Amino acid sequence: DNTTYLFRVLPSGHLEHLYYGRRLPVAQERDIAPLCQQRAFGPGYTVTYSPEHDVYLEDTCLEISSLGKGDIREPFAEIVRADGSRTADFTFVSAQIDSEAPDMDGLPSSYTEGETEHLRVTLRDGDLTLELDYLVYAQCDAITRSARLVNFSDKDVRVRRLMSMQLDLPDSGWAVTTFHGAWAREMGKHTITLTGGKTVTESRAGITSSRANPFFMVHSPAAGEDAGDVYGFNLFYSGDHYEAAEVSAFGKTRIVAGINPTGFEYLLAPGESFRAPEAVMTYSPAGFTGQSVNMHRFVREHVVRGEWKKKVRPVLLNSWEAAYFKINESTLVSLARAAKDVGVELFVMDDGWFGDRNDDTHGLGDWDPNPKKLPGGLKGLCDRINALGLDFGIWVEPEMVNVKSRLYEAHPDWAMAIPGRSHSEGRNQRILDLANPDVTDYLIEKMTEVFSSANIVYVKWDFNRMFSDMYSPSLPPERQGEAGYRYMKGLYRLMGELVSRFPRVLFEGCAGGGSRFDLGILSYFPQIWASDDTDAQVRVNVQESYSFGYPQSVVSAHVSACPNHQTLRDVPLETRFNVAAFGLLGYELDLRDLTSLELSDVKEQILLYKVYRNTLQFGQFYRGQTGNIHQWTCVSPDRSEALGMMMQELVRPNTQTHRFYPKGLDENAVYRFANEERQVDVRRFGSLVNTMAPIHVRPGSLIHNAIARVYKMPGERDDFFAPGAVLMHGGVSLKQAFSGTGYSDQVRFFSDFSSRLYYIEKAGE
Numbered sequence: 001d002n003t004t005y006l007f008r009v010l011p012s013g014h015l016e017h018l019y020y021g022r023r024l025p026v027a028q029e030r031d032i033a034p035l036c037q038q039r040a041f042g043p044g045y046t047v048t049y050s051p052e053h054d055v056y057l058e059d060t061c062l063e064i065s066s067l068g069k070g071d072i073r074e075p076f077a078e079i080v081r082a083d084g085s086r087t088a089d090f091t092f093v094s095a096q097i098d099s100e101a102p103d104m105d106g107l108p109s110s111y112t113e114g115e116t117e118h119l120r121v122t123l124r125d126g127d128l129t130l131e132l133d134y135l136v137y138a139q140c141d142a143i144t145r146s147a148r149l150v151n152f153s154d155k156d157v158r159v160r161r162l163m164s165m166q167l168d169l170p171d172s173g174w175a176v177t178t179f180h181g182a183w184a185r186e187m188g189k190h191t192i193t194l195t196g197g198k199t200v201t202e203s204r205a206g207i208t209s210s211r212a213n214p215f216f217m218v219h220s221p222a223a224g225e226d227a228g229d230v231y232g233f234n235l236f237y238s239g240d241h242y243e244a245a246e247v248s249a250f251g252k253t254r255i256v257a258g259i260n261p262t263g264f265e266y267l268l269a270p271g272e273s274f275r276a277p278e279a280v281m282t283y284s285p286a287g288f289t290g291q292s293v294n295m296h297r298f299v300r301e302h303v304v305r306g307e308w309k310k311k312v313r314p315v316l317l318n319s320w321e322a323a324y325f326k327i328n329e330s331t332l333v334s335l336a337r338a339a340k341d342v343g344v345e346l347f348v349m350d351d352g353w354f355g356d357r358n359d360d361t362h363g364l365g366d367w368d369p370n371p372k373k374l375p376g377g378l379k380g381l382c383d384r385i386n387a388l389g390l391d392f393g394i395w396v397e398p399e400m401v402n403v404k405s406r407l408y409e410a411h412p413d414w415a416m417a418i419p420g421r422s423h424s425e426g427r428n429q430r431i432l433d434l435a436n437p438d439v440t441d442y443l444i445e446k447m448t449e450v451f452s453s454a455n456i457v458y459v460k461w462d463f464n465r466m467f468s469d470m471y472s473p474s475l476p477p478e479r480q481g482e483a484g485y486r487y488m489k490g491l492y493r494l495m496g497e498l499v500s501r502f503p504r505v506l507f508e509g510c511a512g513g514g515s516r517f518d519l520g521i522l523s524y525f526p527q528i529w530a531s532d533d534t535d536a537q538v539r540v541n542v543q544e545s546y547s548f549g550y551p552q553s554v555v556s557a558h559v560s561a562c563p564n565h566q567t568l569r570d571v572p573l574e575t576r577f578n579v580a581a582f583g584l585l586g587y588e589l590d591l592r593d594l595t596s597l598e599l600s601d602v603k604e605q606i607l608l609y610k611v612y613r614n615t616l617q618f619g620q621f622y623r624g625q626t627g628n629i630h631q632w633t634c635v636s637p638d639r640s641e642a643l644g645m646m647m648q649e650l651v652r653p654n655t656q657t658h659r660f661y662p663k664g665l666d667e668n669a670v671y672r673f674a675n676e677e678r679q680v681d682v683r684r685f686g687s688l689v690n691t692m693a694p695i696h697v698r699p700g701s702l703i704h705n706a707i708a709r710v711y712k713m714p715g716e717r718d719d720f721f722a723p724g725a726v727l728m729h730g731g732v733s734l735k736q737a738f739s740g741t742g743y744s745d746q747v748r749f750f751s752d753f754s755s756r757l758y759y760i761e762k763a764g765e
């Protein structure tokens with residue numbers, strides 16, 4: 001609705017990219033004339049395309065590059081012909097606009113419930129045809145691209161690279177923001193300004209990986225949350241990906257994204273075709289927030305599908321950090337009982353319930369309940385959980401096998417490994433060969449048996465290692481470069497089939513946390529476990545980073561015990577909840593260990609979450625201030641209510657003033673902005689209690705605890721009625737933060753990792 005994307009066919013048949021940015025009023029050819037590159041003489045030391053066509057491909061913005069004809073920048077395609085030549089020169093044949101979605105050949109793709117708007121441009125290089133597919137999602141200001149190569153020759157060709165998208169911008173000096181991390185600290189945000197050379201983000205882990213998410217942004221260096229040109233890009237693929245931004249010798253910027261060419265090669269026999277995954281791009285002149293709003297809407301409307309697309313997600317309790325592998329029916333039922341008491345709706349049994357699974361060395365692949373732990377099987381346990389009034393869900397990791405398993409004994413050739421060479425494992429496990437259709441078929445049937453063996457309404461689908469020694473025993477040597485791609489197609493068939501056999505089941509993707517957080521997985525599973533790190537101080541950053549490219553309705557987030565199991569850090573329960581509530585809320589701890597006060601806090605948290613769940617899950621999420629102080633707002637679609645969250649990482653002494661800036665409100669409507677009446681445990685002030693106590697109180701002593709039971713310190717309350725514009729643009733000046741000079745109900749207790757929720761309700765026009 002608000003963007004224009006323009007390209008034209010040059011007399012040479014190449015596609016000159018002309019413009020991508022804010023909407024232009026172009027009605028006729030003359031209007032685009034100023035955008036077309038002008039040239040009288042070629043640049044020195046470059047290649048002229050042909051005697052007839054004075055085109056210098058190296059210095060032309062192109063829809064796709066033609067390697068070997070003078071364009072020496074990042075190529076779109078690299079193809080080896082039967083004669084060994086590597087030059088590709090695709091020129092225009094035809095273009096057609098229709099409402100047919102392209103056939104993605106088993107790869108995931110975007111979709112619409114309205115009318116599809118599709119452009120196909122067909123290019124040809126000899127007897128190879130390259131189709132460029134564009135889909136338009138006007139309301140999200142999003143365009144998707146993908147490509148298909150068809151071999152009409154009578155000889156094999158080898159595809160060494162086929163990107164999904166390319167965008168050439170006519171200038172340089174753009175900033176590139178990418179997201180890198182590791183297990184338990186996914187999505188670290190990194191920005192560089194590119195004035196020369198190239199920056200590459202990629203995964204060679206065989207999966208999306210926590211090392212580099214395929215979502216990235218290219219933006220003006222001055223872009224901020226609310227203003228500035230920002231382009232966002234993402235890929236519908238869960239394997240090795242590659243994103244590059246390169247500044248050419250002539251100061252133009254090329255951006256490409258697609259399957260990582262490293263380790264990839266696809267043999268295209270006569271008559272065969274190869275489909276590159278779909279990529280999405282969006283543009284906003286309204287800064288990172290504008291870009292995020294587009295991407296969130298695109299993911300909510302055109303990626304996530306099925307029964308759970310708009311259905312509120314249940315509050316769950318997961319057994320992993322509560323009991324790890326030490327589970328059995330009675331422990332699980334007792335955990336579930338405690339969960340029911342605080343208002344949890346779904347009980348999830350994590351790893352450890354099947355085969356000979358008492359640690360991570362055994363049992364993967366043997367998907368039959370362990371009779372010692374679950375004497376009544378899945379059904380026996382599920383019935384008992386259901387009888388408590390809770391739904392029941394399970395954990396599986398279908399793509400994996402331990403060598404110490406019955407499955408491996410029966411089918412050693414079903415695991416990916418190079419015959420005759422030692423295999424390097426991750427978490428003591430191997431990856432099943434989903435490039436082999438027999439393995440995929442087996443998993444479809446085995447998982448169907450498991451999912452139908454009890455009233456299972458939720459499945460957490462894990463994947464706990466990256467690839468090594470990539471080799472599919474089912475493929476011939478000349479097709480080993482296809483193993484990763486064929487694996488992904490097997491995975492998509494497996495997920496697609498199970499999702500359609502079990503449309504009511506809520507599937508959650510997981511890969512040791514967020515190692516497979518991408519649009520490919522989200523095309524099947526409506527939510528993903530974002531990180532194994534449940535420490536709210538880490539999570540606030542991880543979730544904030546995901547929010548640049550993904551809506552909170554796909555991000556699962558849990559409250560866990562403290563000291564935290566990944567960092568040993570202590571964060572107040574209130575903050576653990578406040579951060580997790582801006583995602584899909586769950587609990588992952590042994591509730592039986594909580595004090596009665598903590599249990600009643602958890603009960604209240606869940607009650608509150610249920611009241612605001614629609615807004616928290618499906619409202620529009622906005623980032624405000626980021627850094628040491630994080631400010632988030634979630635606004636309901638009709639903007640009648642919103643929730644604000646402010647969290648501080650570390651106290652900066654003597655900073656009394658903070659302003660909260662909500663976002664996304666109706667400028668003219670009057671809102672009530674308030675936080676909850678609160679009280680503070682006197683023990684949180686430590687020995688300062690002695691500034692008031694008539695006798696000396698030793699911190700942590702019996703008397704200190706007794707005082708805490710009967711006496712609560714008053715908490716601050718902010719409460720305003722004001723127009724949305726005042727709140728958003730002026731900000732709300734909050735009660736002063738504690739700064740070591742005094743405390744009363746006019747002071748905000750705001751220590752390390754403190755946070756507040758603000759309720760913002762429309763009170764009139």
Ligand code: DGJ
Pocket residue numbers: 320350351395462464510511512513529531532
């Ligand atoms: C990794 C997951 O991310 C955890 O949440 C948990 O399910 C474990 N695997 C179980 O092995």
